Amino acid sequence: EAGVTQSPTHLIKTRGQQATLRCSPISGHTSVYWYQQALGLGLQFLLWYDEGEERNRGNFPPRFSGRQFPNYSSELNVNALELEDSALYLCASSWKATNEKLFFGSGTQLSVL
Amino acid sequence: QQPVQSPQAVILREGEDAVINCSSSKALYSVHWYRQKHGEAPVFLMILLKGGEQKGHEKISASFNEKKQQSSLYLTASQLSYSGTYFCGTEGYAGGTSYGKLTFGQGTILTVHP
Structure with missing residues (x-):
């Protein structure tokens, strides 16, 4: 069974540009979560999608969508990338909306120059 | 609000025990524990639901005190493979703003030496 896959593995952008990161969940999983992992800051919750709808979002500006x-x-x-957006972006999926273990992908390392 | 983990770092010799604590200021419905090795994705260890149930996974177990909004992860007879960063994740009750929003602590770095 394939795990959670993310693409691209690495992404280099310049300040002000837009970045698009992609995630394919494990087959049968309907919930997808996005986390930002900046150096030394742990896992910061970004977004939660379930059944095609945005269910919750973290304390990030609207340019994260x-x-x-x-x-x-x-x-x-x-959008409008800033230097501090440089981080590892992790996607995770689960088979039901809440209180279920998350399976994480290997992440996309975004570098903003 | 982010749960608080303690200690921030632990250094052990093989065979020693360790406890990692996770505290939240909000009412919790569940607590998750994950381990992340350097350069790898976080891997699920266990989930505890309200009720103070203690769970185990090999020589790693955890408890959840709902009233105190705290969870502890117990690692006994540590092995080299236990090295990594341990994260607790907390989730609130349905209807609250933190429902479905698994918020992680800042992590505890565990290093096991031979």
Whole structure:
């Protein structure tokens, strides 16, 4: 069984550009979560999607957005990139909405120059 | 609000025990524990639901005190493979703003030496 896959593995952008990160959950999982892991700051909750809807979001500005497609894959978009957006972005999926273990992907390392 | 983990770092010799604590200022419905090795994705260890149930996973177990809004992770007879960063994640009750929002602590770095 394939795990959670994220693409690209690495992404280099310049300040002000837009970045698009993609995530494919484990087959059968309907919930997708996005986390930002900046150096020394742990895992910061970004967004939660379930059944195609945004269910909750963390304390991030609106330039962080995303969506979930009918096949449950998800996309995270970061507009007007800032230097402090440089981080590892992790996607996780679970088979039900809450109180279920998360399976994490290996992440996309975003570097903003 | 982010749960608080303590200690921030632990150094052990193989075979020693360790306890990692996780505290929240909000009412909790569940607590998750994950381990992340350097350069890898976090891996699920266990989830505890309200009720103070203690769970075990090999030589790693955990407890959840709902009234105190605290959880502890117990690692006994540590092995080299236990090295990594341990994160607790907390989730609130349905209807609250933190429902479905698994918020992680800052992590505890565990290093096990031979």
